[in-house]
Amino acid sequence: MDFATKVENDKRENTYIDPSAGKVSLRRYTEDWLNGVLLSGGTCESYERILRLHVLPHLGRKTIAQVAAADVEALYARWAKGRAKPNTIDARSIALSSLFSHAVRHRRISSNPVKEAEPSDLRRSAYRRITWRFFGGLSGRNVAPTGPGRPASR
Known part of the structure; x- marks a missing residue:
């Protein structure tokens, strides 16, 4: 066209x-x-x-x-x-x-x-920290971010 x-x-x-x-x-x-x-x-x-x-x-x-x-x-x-x-x-x-x-x-x-x-990377990383804390708290476990060099949970 x-x-x-x-x-x-x-x-x-x-x-x-x-x-x-x-x-x-x-x-x-x-x-x-x-x-x-x-x-x-x-x-x-x-x-x-x-x-x-x-x-x-x-x-x-x-x-x-x-x-x-x-x-x-x-x-x-x-x-x-x-x-x-x-x-x-x-x-x-x-x-x-x-x-x-x-x-x-x-x-x-x-x-x-x-x-x-x-x-921005700063906003993304802050969002991930907040999300992990929130959902880790809901499950009763302390869930940490996973990735290279990081355990799945602690």
């Missing part, structure tokens, strides 16, 4: 996204989104602070269409290297994902790069 046919089909199926719609900078889109989104006062302040301090300095010059899962993964790595805890990374990720979900709903971009990104 050629490009023109695909565009016409997407328009007919109401799935077409105009490429120019995603050409707004992430910094500008963030400002517009925060001014128009309906969030509680504390949530809005928290999101604004997270985006201003931890996202825009690194991605603010990109357009929203240019931000990819790899960029989000690089942010996770930067945050982890800066000693951010897993729950802090999660909170930052939620704010960023909310912004991109809005852009998807408003047909600025076709997909949310935060949802496509792999979680």
Whole structure:
């Protein structure tokens, strides 16, 4: 199928996204989104602070269409290297994902790069520790992670 046919089909199926719609900078889109989104006062302040301090300095010059899962993964790595805890990374990720979900709903971009990104190693390892402790506690056994050089249980 050629490009023109695909565009016409997407328009007919109401799935077409105009490429120019995603050409707004992430910094500008963030400002517009925060001014128009309906969030509680504390949530809005928290999101604004997270985006201003931890996202825009690194991605603010990109357009929203240019931000990819790899960029989000690089942010996770930067945050982890800066000693951010897993729950802090999660909170930052939620704010960023909310912004991109809005852009998807408003047909600025076709997909949310935060949802496509792999979680950081720090978040994955913390999740495994929590899961093992929780399920080990349910079984009444102290279950430890298994893998090379690790026993199956102790």
